[in-house]
Amino acid sequence: xxxxxxxxxxxxxxxxxxxxxxxxxxxxxxxxxxxxxxxxxxxxxxxxxxxxxxxxxxxxxxxxxxxxxxxxxxxxxxxxxxxxxxxxxxxxxxxxxxxxxxxxxxxxxxxxxxxxxxxxxxxxxxxxxxxxxxxxxxxxxxxxxxxxxxxxxxxxxxxxxxxxxxxxxxxxxxxxxxxx
Numbered sequence: 001x002x003x004x005x006x007x008x009x010x011x012x013x014x015x016x017x018x019x020x021x022x023x024x025x026x027x028x029x030x031x032x033x034x035x036x037x038x039x040x041x042x043x044x045x046x047x048x049x050x051x052x053x054x055x056x057x058x059x060x061x062x063x064x065x066x067x068x069x070x071x072x073x074x075x076x077x078x079x080x081x082x083x084x085x086x087x088x089x090x091x092x093x094x095x096x097x098x099x100x101x102x103x104x105x106x107x108x109x110x111x112x113x114x115x116x117x118x119x120x121x122x123x124x125x126x127x128x129x130x131x132x133x134x135x136x137x138x139x140x141x142x143x144x145x146x147x148x149x150x151x152x153x154x155x156x157x158x159x160x161x162x163x164x165x166x167x168x169x170x171x172x173x174x175x176x177x178x179x180x
Contacts, residue, residue, distance in 0.1 A: 007070040034102035036069030115148035140168040
């Protein structure tokens with residue numbers, strides 16, 4: 001299955017597909033994670049510039065960290081199945097409430113094992129970035145995300161109340177990032 005999917009850096013070629021991805025979340029009234037803020041942009045090219053700024057280490061704004069955002073693509077039809085955002089390091093907020101990784105699977109493609117595969121591919125990218133201990137956080141009520149994390153050897157450290165989202169969140173560590 002893994003050979004049929006890949007992570008790619010967003011490019012202009014995927015503009016229509018990217019907005020289709022975001023619109024599907026809106027149609028399903030579903031929370032959007034791991035998109036590098038795509039859901040807050042009307043101008044795709046501005047979003048691509050934002051992604052470039054996310055990697056401009058010398059000029060990253062205060063409170064931000066370097067990050068990569070990827071589309072999770074099915075090769076056969078180039079459909080965006082999911083997205084993942086990998087933060088290269090943790091600031092105080094990310095250590096407590098955000099983690100190294102945010103990800104999402106489009107609503108119509110859920111419950112097919114894609115989340116586990118997407119996170120596995122993301123963990124490979126973490127290893128390439130020399131991030132060998134990865135923190136991943138999810139809402140306590142998001143049982144599917146918790147299972148995806150556990151499927152990738154995530155160990156629950158604790159549960160805390162998030163003032164930011166006004167709910168309980170779970171903090172998982174993946175301590176050995178291995179090849180898939």
